[in-house]
Amino acid sequence: MPTPEPLPRKLLEDFKTMTTTSKCSFSGVLEISAQRFLDSGPQGVECPDCRALRAITPRNSILRYSPYDRRKTRTPQTEPRWAQGEAGWEVISGAKK
């Protein structure tokens, strides 16, 4: 039988794990046509939640935003990219309003 670790230390590690591996809630299939995406130029997609910019490669004509660690800064993205606007996904550049 291995000796269990003292409880306080275990609780501390659990807390650390919880706070350092916060995943962004935005993930899944994007409602962008793969053809439109490939024709557009920019391959980066900005997360509407934490503003992370991630390169997406369509697979079987599906664009998927896989789960990832939440972006820690709120610095606006400025390079050309896909972003979710009021009318859906669109290519924009410069800081988002």
Ligand SMILES: [Zn+2]
């Ligand atoms: Zn995000």
